[in-house]
Amino acid sequence: MHAVEQVFREHRTRMLAALVRVLGGDMELAEDSLQDACTQALRSWTVVPDDPMAWLLTVARNKAIDRIRRARRSLSVEEVPVPAFFSSDDALLRAGDDRLSLIFTCCHPALSLEARVALTLQAVAGLTAFQIARAFLVPESTMAQRLVRAKRKIRDARITFTVPSDHQLPSRLSSVLAVVYLAYTQSYVASDRSLAAEAIRLGKLIASLMPDEPxxxxxxxxxxxxxxxxxxxxxxxxxxxxxxxxxxxxxxxxxxxxxxxxxxxxxxxxxxxxxxxxxxxxxxxxxxKSFSDTDWDQIVALYTELAVRTPSPVISLNLAVAVAMTSGPAEGLRLMDTITGLDKFHLMHSARADLLRRLDRFDEARTAYARALELATEDADRRFLRYRLNSLP
Structure with a gap:
């Protein structure tokens, strides 16, 4: 592996975060300037510098200045001094704490949830637009446009590149963790274990940067x-x-x-x-050790506590499934039938169908499986549901 590639892989997020900070949140300019610096390093590094990350950051800063000046000239804008945030090498090279600011910026509530996930996977995890598009089952051009719009919104809205203050931190951290978990769960939809690995790596990075957040x-x-x-x-x-x-x-x-x-x-x-x-x-x-050895009573207790802390129809559904394992399918079905808001969620109908099947209510189970099959979008889900439907007496 070429030394430039190795440095880029190991320190990309830290370098990008440092550049975004000194460029006032302009993520596009930071990415382009860092890429320019890497291209120059590939041409000029006959010997690896003593501090290769500092070399790349300094060159990237200069490339950014050049890009700004060219843009001004092309727009016939009168030459003005380079902004003050370029004046200090020390400020630029202090990259250690900027990754957390980059994560919070990518997950800013001003962006849509889809944009937050995509931007975090690109800027922090280093995935390409093609890789993210494949994971989220959309065309690459659609994902590329989504990423460009998100970056420009951060720049144009002058979203602060910083870790939130103490009173904002709990809600903002919750948003960050939700983004990471959504990326992980999407790996199931896309059957993409590499995306799962990136989500776990992101989670570990956040946990290492925020060790006091359980x-x-x-x-x-x-x-x-x-x-x-x-x-x-x-x-x-x-x-x-x-x-x-x-x-x-x-x-x-x-x-x-x-x-x-x-x-x-x-x-x-x-x-x-x-x-x-x-x-x-x-x-x-x-x-x-086996399915029959599962401590369902403990699972019911945990889901009950979870439903109190973060009530949602999906949590209620999972609780009902667990109750069916401890108190029988009739009790689980009774709880399921009190849940609202999941009529278009195929797993709700699949779970009901399973309990109806276990109660020998086959006609009702058939109707529920058919509804689940109608709503399911993934081929594997549809194959499973069709098999269960065809297996009914």
């Missing part, structure tokens, strides 16, 4: 524990395998150990939150 640790624990079962979730042909049917010898025990340790560390802060509770549920599943 929910950041909780999110990483949740993703690692969920990812530990990824090899068993599908057959070699891509069909879904339910938790009860998974080959647990395929589960990654090292990942389970890592996730459990992270969860223990988060819980030791005695400030439990939604991600820690979800990670605890994942840990209960991961530690069961």
């Amino acid at each position: 929910e950041a640790l909780g999110l990483v624990a949740l993703m690692v524990l969920q990812e530990s079962r990824s090899s068993a979730r599908r057959t070699p042909s891509g069909d879904l395998v339910l938790l009860e049917d998974q080959d647990r010898s395929l589960w990654d025990q090292a990942a389970i150990t890592e996730g459990t340790s992270l969860l223990d560390l988060a819980l030791s802060r005695r400030s439990p939150g939604p991600y820690q509770l979800q990670a605890a549920i994942a840990a209960v599943h991961s530690q069961a």
Whole structure:
């Protein structure tokens, strides 16, 4: 690997964050200038500089100045001094703390959720527009336009490139963690394990930069524990395998150990939150030697607490499924039938169909499976639902 490529891979996020800060939030200019610096380094590095990151940052700064001056000349704008934020090398090279500011800027609430996810994956994780588009199942041109609009909104709205103040931090951190988790869950839709790995890496970066935030640790624990079962979730042909049917010898025990340790560390802060509770549920599943050994009473208790803290129809659905395992399918179905807002959620109808099947109410199960099949969009989901529908007596 060429030295320039190695430095870029290892320090890209830190360098980009430093440049975005000194450029007043102009992410496009920062990216272009850093790319110009790398191109120059490829031509001129016969010997690697003593501080290659400082070399690249200094050249990128100068490239940015050149770009600004050319733009002014092309617009016939009278030459004015370069903005003051270019004046200090020390300010430019102090890149250690800027990654967190970059993350919060990418996840600013002024941007749409879709834009936040895409921008974070590109600016912080280093994914290309093509990679992000593939993961989110949209054309590359659509994703490229989304990224450009997000960057220009940050620049034009003069969104502050900084970590939020203490009173804003809880809500802003919640948004950041939601972006990372959405990126992770999207990896299931796209069947893209590389996206899952990037989301986990992002989570670990945030947790390392904010070591006093237990929910950041909780999110990483949740993703690692969920990812530990990824090899068993599908057959070699891509069909879904339910938790009860998974080959647990395929589960990654090292990942389970890592996730459990992270969860223990988060819980030791005695400030439990939604991600820690979800990670605890994942840990209960991961530690069961078989499906029949699962501690469903504990899972019901955890979902009950989660429903109190962050009530939502999906959490209520998961609670009902867990209750069905402890108190029988009739009680689970009773709870499901009180949930509103999920009529267009195929998993709601699939879960109801399963409970109706277990109660031998086959005609109703058939109707519920048909509705789930109508709503499902993924081929693997549709194959599974069609199989279940055709298997009914």
